Amino acid sequence: MINNKKKIKDNTKLVKFDEALELVRSEVDNSLSASPLIIRGYTKHLTESKGKFIRAVSVLICAEDKDGLIHPNAIKVAASIEILHLATLVHDDVIDNADLRRGDVTLQKKYGRKTAVICGDYLFCVALNLATNITDKEDYLDVDMPNYMGKICLGELNQHLNNGNLNLSMYQYLKIISGKTAALFEASFFAGAIFAGCKEAECKKYKQLGHYIGMIFQLIDDCIDFENTVDEAKKPVQSDYEQGVITLPLIKAFEDVSDLKEKASSDQMTREDINEAVAKAGGLSFTHRLVKKYHSKSMKIIRELELTENKKANLIEILNKASHLS
Template sequence: MINDKTKVNDNIQLIKFDDALEMVKKESDTVLAKSPLIIRGYTKHLMASRGKYIRAMSVIICAEDKNGLIHPNAVKIAAAIEILHLATLVHDDVIDNADLRRGDVTLQKKYGKRTAVICGDYLLCTALNLAGSISDKQDYLDLDMPDYMGKVCLGELNQHINNSNLNLSVYQYLKIISGKTAALFEASFHAGAIFSDCDKSECRKYKQLGYLVGMIFQLTDDCIDFEDTTESAKKPVQSDYEQGVITLPLIQALKNIKGFSEKAASSGISRAEINEAVSKAGGLNFTHMVVKKYYNKALKIINDIEVSDNKKEKLMTLLNKASRVN
């Protein structure tokens, strides 16, 4: 490993991309595996199903300097963001009463809701502790992790308050997902930009890019609820409305099909009726169109940022992963 690092001074060694990403996975796994004994069984259950590490990967890619090397502090922040994301998933599964996550039984299904909520809270604290363990903290004050965590929580609360709100507007919905999903992507891109030592103007571009990627990621996920199977998505699908979550494809149907909203409010609507209405109203086409708008804005930012061709290619990979472009 030492040969794959470039020495900067007596204390800090910059890291190559592949090594940095592997270190993030090891760091997050180590933190979970070394949890206090009382909670370790639960954190080990979570370790059994790894995600795609797309947020951690965002930090590492954005943290690359002009030589393609990464500061070790970026590894800790990336791991912290990954654990924070895991905490939100644990809480989401409790709220949604979900049985599956990443193809495995959820914590709340296996151990109960109370245990899952407390474990999620523990993970939030762990993420903050890990983020606070980086060296030279004064250099990274612009990255306000608690503020981003607050945005995620407020986004989730805003969604909960609007559960089963059949009059939810497009603007209101985009506001909800800008907190519950896009904020953590923005934090990831922002963190990486700070570690890459770019100027404030460039840093703002990375933040905006992260926000756009997060919006794309959530809107694409909304379409998955209608377009994928449980087996391919590795989580429950055809279930957002049943959990009270009103997403953009359904908003289009409620807004544009005469009498549909009234029927939903008075006697309820079946999944078959939802699918038919969304198809008739072009809800999925509309959502994909909004994704395309965000995609084009993100593409423009990537082309405006002064980075190497290699880093630009990696940023494009993130963008395409979020939008499920092959």
């Protein structure tokens, strides 16, 4: 159950969004740059390429009270979630043997896979330490960061176990990305709602909204592998299947193009075959239609929430960015 007692003490300094986001960036940079000397060179490399901080931004927007102010504990957890996300990217790059991330060389490419794995593990520890280093911890136990970390790991493992699975269903795939990607968005929105002092029913709506936006984010990423160039994506493209990852556009193609599975099972399927089959089956338009469904469900929740006009506009902006509508 959500603890609805008053969480904000009279002497706690609340901050506006812009200041809060700068504090999150500083918290992340300080956590990485203050790493033990043995690992500091590796974590410093990660600070040189900045992400969009969309998950941290989500925490902060959801954590705003009716006056647009944010509790400092939300800043700590937002930084924790951003470092947790960074840890998953480091591990993803090892699994995918990726050379490029955020337009820069990956940790595993520059320093080796074993070093990158250990650094990713270290970042998980940093994230968990930050999340537990907040005041009045007993008021925020419902955020349950270790549980969300477990969901992410299980989602990644589920994807790995289904690498090359030509019979992967849409239902199975959506379950994979529900853990692999959507869980961290869900945690971001849920944590923000708790820090804002929302009641249990409202917290559940924020949580569901985060889930939908996380699903959108991954489905759009699936399309980027087909639709964008390396320069646009700032990471490898036309490479998911080559890494064994079966995404929704290709699942649709396997269902609709009769000889595609036969080509794939006999290792005769080329990238040209994949692109032609996805185009023939309408795999990308199918995936974009699903994104629109999640977008509509998200908008329904946003309309149901009691929000200031500014907070509503900011939530819609996050939704549209995830959907590539802005």
